[in-house]
Amino acid sequence: MSKILFATINKRKFDKAKKIVDQTEVNLERVDFDFEEIQSKSGKKIALHKVRQAYDFFKKPLIVSDDIWDISALNGFPGPYMKEVNEWFEAEDWLNLMKDKFNRKIKLISNVVYKDEKREKFFSLESERYFISVQRRVFSNDGLLDVIALKGSDVVISEMIRQGNYFEEGNDKFWRKIAKEVA
Numbered sequence: 001m002s003k004i005l006f007a008t009i010n011k012r013k014f015d016k017a018k019k020i021v022d023q024t025e026v027n028l029e030r031v032d033f034d035f036e037e038i039q040s041k042s043g044k045k046i047a048l049h050k051v052r053q054a055y056d057f058f059k060k061p062l063i064v065s066d067d068i069w070d071i072s073a074l075n076g077f078p079g080p081y082m083k084e085v086n087e088w089f090e091a092e093d094w095l096n097l098m099k100d101k102f103n104r105k106i107k108l109i110s111n112v113v114y115k116d117e118k119r120e121k122f123f124s125l126e127s128e129r130y131f132i133s134v135q136r137r138v139f140s141n142d143g144l145l146d147v148i149a150l151k152g153s154d155v156v157i158s159e160m161i162r163q164g165n166y167f168e169e170g171n172d173k174f175w176r177k178i179a180k181e182v183a
Helices: 011-021 043-058 082-088 091-098 157-163 171-182
Strands: 002-007 026-031 062-071 077-079 105-115 120-131 148-150
Touching (some): 002 043, 077 082
Parallel strands (some): 002 026
Antiparallel strands (some): 120 148
8 A cells, every 4th residue: 555645734625535545555644734835827836836845845755735716707816826815705705706796606626746756747627616695604714615515506515514425526536546546
């Protein structure tokens, strides 16, 4: 069984991946790493920069993940700046930005990079979410997760997480592919 580090401070992101990868020949272990994030519109460049930093520090096979949120009604905002924007915005701020928008879709682009001493392997997955119209309850400290739902659902993601039934179509296949190619 291959042991691979997952450099992230996001426990939820790690737990989602580990739940799937544990069913393969890969054993994921989370390590905290304080990344120096470059500013770029390219999620791939950001993810590659992060994996190289982490590998230079740990010198062991590892994975990093970086997400981009593309809200077409807001001309792609916040893009790769999601982490910072979500620290500033609360659920009401997101709903105010979207209140007069007909198109409420969000494209989430998840970029994952694996690196060991011989290779780097880039993976990307796009999935769709959408903004609800009115915030019903606050379930988390993450304002965005309280006002978005998966395609075909009217339950916000933070509530799905709280209930333990947060499942993203394609996510399991994505992480199984990563595990197979890096094992």
